[in-house]
Amino acid sequence: MNRAVLRFRSVLSSNTPARISFWVLAALYLAAIFAPWLAPYAGDDDARACSWAPPSEIHLREADGSWHLPFVRAVSYTFDDDARRVWTEDSTCRFPLRLFRDGHLVGLGEAIATPGRRVSDPSPAGRLYLLGADARGRDLLSRILYGSRVSLTIGVVGVAISTLIALVVGGIAGFAGGWVDGALMRLCEVVMLVPAFYLLMLLRAALPLDWDSRVVYFYIILILSFLGWAGLARILRGMIQSLRQSDFLAASRALGLSPWRILWRHALPQTFGFLSVQATLSIPGYIVAESGLSLLGLGIQDPQTSWGNLLEEAMSIAEIRLHPWTLLPGLFLFAAVLSWNLLGDALRDAFDPRSLS
Amino acid sequence: MSALLAVDRLGVSFATPEGPLQAVDGISLSLERGSVLGLVGESGCGKSATASALCGLLPSGARTTGSARLSERELTSLSERGWRSVRGRRISMVFQDPMSSLNPLLSVGEHLVETLRTHHDLSGIAARTAAVDWLRRVGLPDPAARLASYPHELSGGMRQRVMIALALCPGPDLLVADEPTTALDVTIQAQILELLASLRRELGMTMIFITHDLGVVERVADRIAVMYAGRIAEEGPAERILVSPRHPYTRGLLDSVPGFRPRTGRLPSIPGAVPSPRDWPSGCRFHPRCPHADDTCRNGAPDVPGPEGGVACFHPVGAP
Numbered sequence: 001m002n003r004a005v006l007r008f009r010s011v012l013s014s015n016t017p018a019r020i021s022f023w024v025l026a027a028l029y030l031a032a033i034f035a036p037w038l039a040p041y042a043g044d045d046d047a048r049a050c051s052w053a054p055p056s057e058i059h060l061r062e063a064d065g066s067w068h069l070p071f072v073r074a075v076s077y078t079f080d081d082d083a084r085r086v087w088t089e090d091s092t093c094r095f096p097l098r099l100f101r102d103g104h105l106v107g108l109g110e111a112i113a114t115p116g117r118r119v120s121d122p123s124p125a126g127r128l129y130l131l132g133a134d135a136r137g138r139d140l141l142s143r144i145l146y147g148s149r150v151s152l153t154i155g156v157v158g159v160a161i162s163t164l165i166a167l168v169v170g171g172i173a174g175f176a177g178g179w180v181d182g183a184l185m186r187l188c189e190v191v192m193l194v195p196a197f198y199l200l201m202l203l204r205a206a207l208p209l210d211w212d213s214r215v216v217y218f219y220i221i222l223i224l225s226f227l228g229w230a231g232l233a234r235i236l237r238g239m240i241q242s243l244r245q246s247d248f249l250a251a252s253r254a255l256g257l258s259p260w261r262i263l264w265r266h267a268l269p270q271t272f273g274f275l276s277v278q279a280t281l282s283i284p285g286y287i288v289a290e291s292g293l294s295l296l297g298l299g300i301q302d303p304q305t306s307w308g309n310l311l312e313e314a315m316s317i318a319e320i321r322l323h324p325w326t327l328l329p330g331l332f333l334f335a336a337v338l339s340w341n342l343l344g345d346a347l348r349d350a351f352d353p354r355s356l357s
Numbered sequence: 358m359s360a361l362l363a364v365d366r367l368g369v370s371f372a373t374p375e376g377p378l379q380a381v382d383g384i385s386l387s388l389e390r391g392s393v394l395g396l397v398g399e400s401g402c403g404k405s406a407t408a409s410a411l412c413g414l415l416p417s418g419a420r421t422t423g424s425a426r427l428s429e430r431e432l433t434s435l436s437e438r439g440w441r442s443v444r445g446r447r448i449s450m451v452f453q454d455p456m457s458s459l460n461p462l463l464s465v466g467e468h469l470v471e472t473l474r475t476h477h478d479l480s481g482i483a484a485r486t487a488a489v490d491w492l493r494r495v496g497l498p499d500p501a502a503r504l505a506s507y508p509h510e511l512s513g514g515m516r517q518r519v520m521i522a523l524a525l526c527p528g529p530d531l532l533v534a535d536e537p538t539t540a541l542d543v544t545i546q547a548q549i550l551e552l553l554a555s556l557r558r559e560l561g562m563t564m565i566f567i568t569h570d571l572g573v574v575e576r577v578a579d580r581i582a583v584m585y586a587g588r589i590a591e592e593g594p595a596e597r598i599l600v601s602p603r604h605p606y607t608r609g610l611l612d613s614v615p616g617f618r619p620r621t622g623r624l625p626s627i628p629g630a631v632p633s634p635r636d637w638p639s640g641c642r643f644h645p646r647c648p649h650a651d652d653t654c655r656n657g658a659p660d661v662p663g664p665e666g667g668v669a670c671f672h673p674v675g676a677p
Contacts, residue, residue: 177417247457254412254452255472255523256445259437265471269462 004273011350018346021339028336032148038105039142040128044303047127049076050137052085052323056129063091063114071096072108074124084322092117095126132325134313144329147305152336154221154290154306155283162225163279166232167268173233174240175263185237191230197292199227204298213304220299224286232278239271273351281344284337291333307333359429361563362388362411362531363664366423367433369406369415378634380406382587383423387664388531388563395578395595396567397610401631403587404567408535411565412450413440427531446476449529453536455516459508465492465519466504469526476527491522494559496552514545518552525556532564538573550576572614575599580666583607586632586642593666603673605647641671 012019031038056072071094077085093111101107108126113119127133131140173184200223207219243249244267252262293299294308295315302309310329314320320327369381381403388394398404409415411425413435425432427447435443452458459468469488473479479487485504492500495518508516517537524532534553538546554577556562568574574581575595582592583604591604602608609627629646632638641659644650649672659669 247452247454248460250414251450251452251458251520251523252460254414254444254450255475256441256443256449256527257471257475258441261471261475265463266460270460 004276007350008347011346015346015349017342021342021346024335024339025343028148028332028339029152031145032152035145035149037103039139039145040104040106040130041139041142043138043143043146043305045138045142047125047133047137049125050127050129050133051077051135053077053127053129053133053137054087054323055132055325056127057089058097059094062094064116066115068094069096071112072126072128074111074126076124090120090124092119093124093126095128097128131328132323134326140310140325140328143305143310144307144332147300147307147310147329148332150217150300150304150306151287151290151308151333154217154224155286155340158221158225158228158286159279159283160225161221162229162282163232163275165225165229166236167275169229170233170236171240171263171268174237175244175259175267177241181237185234188230188233191227194227196224196227197289199223200289200293201296201298204293209301213300216300220290220293224289228282228286232275232282235278236268236271236275239274240267243267243270277344277348277351280340280347283344284340287333287337287340360387360664361390362386362425362427362565364411364423364425365664367407367410367425368422369403369410370420370422371406371416372418372420375635377420379637380587380634381410382637383661384582384584384587384589385661385664386582386589386592388565390530390563391561392579393557393562393564393566393577395574395581396565396584397569397571397574397581398584399569399631401633402584403634404569404584405535407584408450408533408565408567411531411533412444412448413437414450445472445527445529447529448531448533449524449527451517451520451524451532451534451537454540455513455520456540458520459516461508463507464504465506465508465511468519468523469504472523473526487526488522491526492519494556495519495522495525496548497522512545513541514548517541517545517549521549521552521556525560525562530563532562533567534564535567536569537566539568539570546573553577570614571599571610572616583610586637587634588642588669589662590643590670591668592662593668601675603668603675604643604670605649605672605674606643608674609646641669 012022053075058070058072060070061067073089073091073094075087075089077087080086091114093113095108095111098107098109099105101109106128108128111119111123111126127137127139129139131144133139134143169184169188173181203223249262249266252266290299290306291308291311294306295311297312300306300309307329314326314330364384364386366383366385367381368379368383370377370379384407386394396404396407410421411432413432415421421433423433427443432443466485466488469491470481470484473484473487488504489500492503497503497515497518511519537553538549541549550573553564557564557577566574566577578595580593581595581598583590583598583606585606590606591598591602598607599611602611606627612625613627615624627646632642632645638645640656641647641650641654644654647654653671659671661669
């Protein structure tokens with residue numbers, strides 16, 4: 001284990017893209033863990049008056065020219081002739097940004113009246129939209145943070161499950177040989193023949209729509225991983241087969257160890273270097289598959305969020321022109337997928353003896 | 358006293374796409390408890406196939422004929438499950454290449470503890486104590502600290518010591534050492550041979566020592582069986598074989614080892630190479646390379662030695 005950690009560290013120190021990717025991923029996963037604290041609002045905290053509010057402007061200067069700590073103003077909209085929203089700031093009061101407010105990292109303080117102005121009636125409600133709002137006035141940043149919990153974990157959990165299945169099936173097939181091997185490999189081929197995405201759509205359409213999002217989450221993971229193990233199992237079976245010729249497996253047989261012990265303790269661990277690379281490289285596929293499903297409305301449903309179903313709002317060019325910030329979840333998706341791929345590539349280079357030249 | 362191991366006309370053939378390949382063709386051996394048999398021969402003469410057959414490590418597709426009995430228990434008909442009760446605690450094996458015979462991911466201690474606990478009812482702590490004890494017995498310096506070492510941190514000689522400890526810790530009746538010194542430096546070879554000899558004295562070990570090097574076998578074996586082309590050419594007490602070899606092949610082998618017999622000029626060698634099992638020569642299999650071969654040798658095979666020893670030759674060296 002120690003050697004693997006050392007090797008990983010040397011990969012990070014010698015490969016700049018991999019190092020950046022590692023820290024990007026670390027930041028994203030930490031943000032997912034601390035989402036309730038980092039997010040200014042709860043994921044479903046809506047404000048209809050702020051429908052499609054653009055990202056808040058942060059001011060430092062009051063109307064009378066005095067300087068203050070960063071603050072935002074309440075906003076309201078009217079429609080222009082083309083039925084587009086025109087936003088105006090209410091300059092009668094300011095809402096100062098406060099750290100560590102009500103259990104959140106950032107929040108807004110009480111309204112402070114601008115000197116010489118009367119606060120309008122009814123008093124305006126200030127909302128902090130660092131990345132803009134959606135149709136119901138929910139904060140996009142908060143929703144991205146909550147959504148990352150689904151999008152980022154689905155890959156890791158899915159890969160863990162499919163790797164485990166592949167280990168068991170590939171290990172047994174490669175080690176046992178004979179008809180066991182034949183039967184398991186035919187099973188793999190059948191699974192590989194199934195067009196995964198269409199099966200997912202079919203199953204989702206056949207299953208009840210009113211399922212709780214947590215159930216849907218586990219269901220997506222299960223389906224993805226039960227479809228993803230077959231290719232890996234076939235590679236593992238080949239590796240175990242070639243390992244069977246190795247001297248130390250013959251030696252452990254000659255010492256009277258049981259076949260199970262030889263398989264689990266001596267043969268399969270030899271493949272863990274390869275597996276860690278393979279797992280890292282297949283995580284992005286799961287993330288993208290979940291996003292694709294949710295984008296099509298087959299996965300996580302509103303009010304629960306994932307990066308995929310947040311992007312649903314950016315599906316038409318008209319929406320993107322009016323509310324460009326709805327594309328931002330895609331940027332997070334892009335960063336996560338690219339980072340996992342770069343990290344996986346670097347790990348593969350590090351573990352592949354042919355690339356050591 | 359009956360023999361610990363009695364091998365009777367044992368044959369091993371491998372299935373190949375071109376048909377069966379007879380690697381071992383009817384060898385008979387007998388091994389008393391506490392004795393060491395040296396099995397000698399060039400590469401490809403069937404030594405390792407014999408060793409694999411005795412440990413049940415033949416690849417699937419290999420067939421054995423004849424019989425091999427360990428304390429009256431027939432080995433050739435054992436199932437894989439039956440072999441598991443034999444391997445380790447009855448017959449154990451030391452392999453040729455200590456570089457590849459240890460799992461690179463497990464420490465020395467993990468190897469030993471695993472094998473000890475497979476064969477003896479030991480707690481983890483007792484197994485560690487026993488492991489340290491075994492490492493001390495095989496002469497590894499600082500045995501307690503070595504438990505945490507990984508194979509790549511040890512030299513070839515140290516690894517072979519660990520392999521010997523592993524093979525002996527189940528307490529086997531018979532140890533099969535398949536060229537245990539071949540992959541080592543000459544100086545290390547001598548140390549490993551000395552270790553095996555002293556362990557043999559200490560534990561009263563019964564051993565089959567397989568090698569191609571007569572200079573090595575001289576130091577450990579009581580009896581020597583010389584194999585050629587899947588058959589035993591000559592078998593007998595070590596001293597007799599080394600001092601007055603009767604088979605021309607044994608003679609040739611001894612002549613080609615520097616320092617065995619007084620000589621002048623070039624070191625002699627046996628012309629030609631071991632024939633392939635795919636086409637053994639007719640008659641005596643050694644005749645194409647034999648200086649004394651005549652029509653008798655070309656037409657008929659000499660009787661192979663039985664368990665009591667002898668020579669398979671129509672014209673033994675030293676005979677009138």
